[in-house]
Amino acid sequence: METSTKTDLSSLNDQQREAVVSEAKRLLVLAGAGSGKTKTLLQKLIYLIEEKGVNPAHILAITFTKNAANEMIDRLIISADTTGEYEQKLFDKKLSQTEKNRERYFQQKKYKWIDNLTIRTFHSFCYTVLRSYGVNEFDNKFKVLGAEQQAEDEEISTHVAPENTFDIFHKLLINQCEDVTYLLKLKRYILDYVVDKIHLRKEENKLPVKDGKFFTTLDGTKVRSKSEQYIADWLYRHSIKYEYEPELNVKDFYFRPDFYIPDANIYLEHISDKSFSMKNKEEQFNKGNLLLVKTYESMTKDSALFNHTLEKIIKNRLPANYHRKVSLSFREEFNSYHDDVKDFVLQTMRITDMIKVDNLSFEGILQKAQADPHERVRNFYELAIPIALQYNNYCVDKSYLDFNDLIGRSTSLFKNHADIAQVYKQRYQYILVDEFQDVNNIQVELIKLLLTENTQLFCVGDDWQSIYGFRGSNVSYILEFEKHFTNSQLIKLNLNYRSTQNIVGASNEVIKHNKFKVNKDIIASKKSEHKIVIYAGNNEEDNIHFCAKKVKELLADGYLHDDILFLYRRSKMFTPYLNYFKQQGIKVSGKTIHGAKGLEAKIVFILGLTEGYGGFPDIWLEDRIFQVIKKANHDLLMEEERRLFYVAITRAKDKLFLITEKGNESSFLKEIPENFTVRTSLPAKSVVDKVVLCQKCYSQLEKLWIVCPYCGQTVGA
Numbered sequence: 001m002e003t004s005t006k007t008d009l010s011s012l013n014d015q016q017r018e019a020v021v022s023e024a025k026r027l028l029v030l031a032g033a034g035s036g037k038t039k040t041l042l043q044k045l046i047y048l049i050e051e052k053g054v055n056p057a058h059i060l061a062i063t064f065t066k067n068a069a070n071e072m073i074d075r076l077i078i079s080a081d082t083t084g085e086y087e088q089k090l091f092d093k094k095l096s097q098t099e100k101n102r103e104r105y106f107q108q109k110k111y112k113w114i115d116n117l118t119i120r121t122f123h124s125f126c127y128t129v130l131r132s133y134g135v136n137e138f139d140n141k142f143k144v145l146g147a148e149q150q151a152e153d154e155e156i157s158t159h160v161a162p163e164n165t166f167d168i169f170h171k172l173l174i175n176q177c178e179d180v181t182y183l184l185k186l187k188r189y190i191l192d193y194v195v196d197k198i199h200l201r202k203e204e205n206k207l208p209v210k211d212g213k214f215f216t217t218l219d220g221t222k223v224r225s226k227s228e229q230y231i232a233d234w235l236y237r238h239s240i241k242y243e244y245e246p247e248l249n250v251k252d253f254y255f256r257p258d259f260y261i262p263d264a265n266i267y268l269e270h271i272s273d274k275s276f277s278m279k280n281k282e283e284q285f286n287k288g289n290l291l292l293v294k295t296y297e298s299m300t301k302d303s304a305l306f307n308h309t310l311e312k313i314i315k316n317r318l319p320a321n322y323h324r325k326v327s328l329s330f331r332e333e334f335n336s337y338h339d340d341v342k343d344f345v346l347q348t349m350r351i352t353d354m355i356k357v358d359n360l361s362f363e364g365i366l367q368k369a370q371a372d373p374h375e376r377v378r379n380f381y382e383l384a385i386p387i388a389l390q391y392n393n394y395c396v397d398k399s400y401l402d403f404n405d406l407i408g409r410s411t412s413l414f415k416n417h418a419d420i421a422q423v424y425k426q427r428y429q430y431i432l433v434d435e436f437q438d439v440n441n442i443q444v445e446l447i448k449l450l451l452t453e454n455t456q457l458f459c460v461g462d463d464w465q466s467i468y469g470f471r472g473s474n475v476s477y478i479l480e481f482e483k484h485f486t487n488s489q490l491i492k493l494n495l496n497y498r499s500t501q502n503i504v505g506a507s508n509e510v511i512k513h514n515k516f517k518v519n520k521d522i523i524a525s526k527k528s529e530h531k532i533v534i535y536a537g538n539n540e541e542d543n544i545h546f547c548a549k550k551v552k553e554l555l556a557d558g559y560l561h562d563d564i565l566f567l568y569r570r571s572k573m574f575t576p577y578l579n580y581f582k583q584q585g586i587k588v589s590g591k592t593i594h595g596a597k598g599l600e601a602k603i604v605f606i607l608g609l610t611e612g613y614g615g616f617p618d619i620w621l622e623d624r625i626f627q628v629i630k631k632a633n634h635d636l637l638m639e640e641e642r643r644l645f646y647v648a649i650t651r652a653k654d655k656l657f658l659i660t661e662k663g664n665e666s667s668f669l670k671e672i673p674e675n676f677t678v679r680t681s682l683p684a685k686s687v688v689d690k691v692v693l694c695q696k697c698y699s700q701l702e703k704l705w706i707v708c709p710y711c712g713q714t715v716g717a
């Protein structure tokens with residue numbers, strides 16, 4: 001097969017070249033950030049076709065995102081296009097993304113050898129497998145669920161399900177709540193663990209407690225103890241009206257008994273070891289000839305017995321014809337708790353996803369959860385698993401496949417139909433996988449089902465950049481590659497072409513704190529002219545002003561808007577920055593760190609380097625609920641957080657700005673030795689504020705600000 005391009009082995013270093021020409025049937029290229037993994041993989045593709053005469057139709061290259069697949073195709077077209085026109089169009093700001101996609105499509109058709117290659121994401125590959133053969137396993141006229149990813153893939157987007165996953169789960173939950181027992185159990189769960197967060201109470205005494213009342217009853221009343229909550233819930237479930245702590249003055253003084261039940265005309269006091277003596281109050285009841293019933297904490301230990309007691313003392317005193325029918329509905333019950341129900345739905349979706357990624361059984365997980373010592377965990381699964389099972393049935397019924405199903409159904413198709421597997425095994429004699437550190441169990445199973453002894457499997461990845469553990473990826477496939485793919489060859493790439501010495505040095509030092517990794521000595525090919533800048537403002541506003549000021553300076557120094565990239569954990573962190581930048585006429589792009597995988601920029605700002613929620617590290621997956629499915633200890637989760645920080649740092653080519661907050665700095669910042677960094681500060685803002693200047697002079701002054709005009713002190717460059 002003649003390609004119009006030439007393998008440029010001379011542009012590769014020794015290790016990259018060794019990987020490209022290797023004849024190993026199983027090969028892992030284990031590399032550091034910016035060491036040319038993608039470049040090596042592309043050269044391998046070209047080398048196979050051009051030097052080895054491999055028919056492109058026999059090559060399957062798998063990426064994780066549609067963007068990565070497109071980038072691979074773009075780089076192949078650029079290498080084939082001697083006119084340089086395609087590259088120009090690709091970077092032409094006047095062309096829209098749709099126009100660029102169309103151009104890619106035409107170019108791909110023009111170069112037959114590129115068109116004959118299969119360069120796909122795992123999902124789109126499985127999508128075509130199931131469109132062709134799915135009738136043997138499921139239905140080949142299926143629709144795909146999973147909004148964000150679909151948008152990236154034109155082929156899949158033509159068969160998108162008309163509803164989204166969240167709405168399906170939510171709808172199924174509402175239907176399930178027609179069963180009143182389920183409804184009230186769900187409400188109790190949400191009130192306890194989402195609204196009241198009773199499981200966090202011991203550690204966080206700071207939770208807002210109004211007037212000592214902490215526990216929320218099923219009808220939304222705030223009461224003082226779990227036992228009072230139990231009594232109130234019992235009354236609610238039996239549709240018996242009650243007043244909580246009504247004010248009473250019988251004869252001598254005012255006081256508040258725990259409950260009054262008007263239809264039975266009785267007062268109820270629950271006595272715990274914390275209760276004050278009842279003597280004086282009981283006298284008042286006698287004087288007023290009112291009926292008081294007492295329940296005791298010891299009774300609550302056995303809920304069946306306590307129910308029976310309440311039945312006896314309350315129901316027997318209700319009028320014989322007492323019948324207060326209240327029909328409970330999802331809408332009414334959760335009227336004030338929409339967001340909390342949403343959290344429950346999202347958590348149910350997450351565990352459904354985790355169970356499917358690891359190909360586990362839903363019933364098995366329910367059983368395991370029931371043996372958990374914590375009531376919260378047991379209750380969660382008892383409520384969530386029925387919804388997850390209904391979701392699966394619903395998808396079958398509607399012929400929907402979500403992204404896990406696409407892979408799961410393809411693996412079972414290959415397992416159950418050797419003849420179909422054979423078609424693919426024969427077709428793809430070369431399988432190349434990018435970002436191998438991100439594979440999950442079902443993806444590896446799929447790859448294994450496509451291999452014969454003679455297939456060349458070529459994987460590239462960086463264990464230090466594995467950041468999708470929370471979605472089910474399993475870094476051990478790269479760490480223990482040899483165990484999964486015997487007789488494999490390992491080639492390490494350790495020269496970083498992207499970043500300067502300080503950036504590479506800092507990233508090496510940070511990652512050293514991880515134990516679960518392959519050791520690599522990554523060295524920088526570029527010398528450093530700048531240190532990494534750490535800025536700790538007093539608050540977010542300070543940080544926004546600092547970033548705006550720096551961006552203006554960088555633009556004035558000749559950098560382009562496109563050279564500057566802002567990175568953060570969650571998109572909403574960037575919103576206040578963007579708003580201010582817009583006011584200032586600054587255009588910069590921002591990405592979540594997960595979304596910046598594989599990208600690079602001359603200047604990188606990393607926002608939110610603080611401790612705690614939303615900062616670094618933020619070990620949100622450390623919830624006992626997830627541990628039922630996947631054991632993950634604190635140290636391992638911490639390591640993934642550190643890898644996320646590593647990915648962020650290593651996107652920068654020349655200059656790196658780390659933005660934190662005074663007094664609340666991320667512990668990861670301390671892992672960077674001081675000789676790589678410089679700390680900076682803005683001129684004291686209050687000083688600048690006292691000077692009333694026009695905007696133009698203000699920004700001039702900010703830029704040149706060296707000496708405070710009042711005290712003469714140097715306040716910053």
Ligand SMILES: Nc1ncnc2c1ncn2[C@@H]1O[C@H](COP(=O)(O)OP(=O)(O)OP(=O)(O)O)[C@@H](O)[C@H]1O
Pocket residue numbers: 011012013016031032033034035036037038039040462465497498597598599650
């Ligand atoms: N042998 C080489 N000589 C010069 N430059 C190279 C070489 N190999 C790679 N590069 C350059 O280094 C940069 C990083 O390469 P590439 O994007 O392939 O790295 P990567 O390992 O996939 O990075 P990451 O995993 O961090 O996203 C690119 O700008 C690339 O052109």
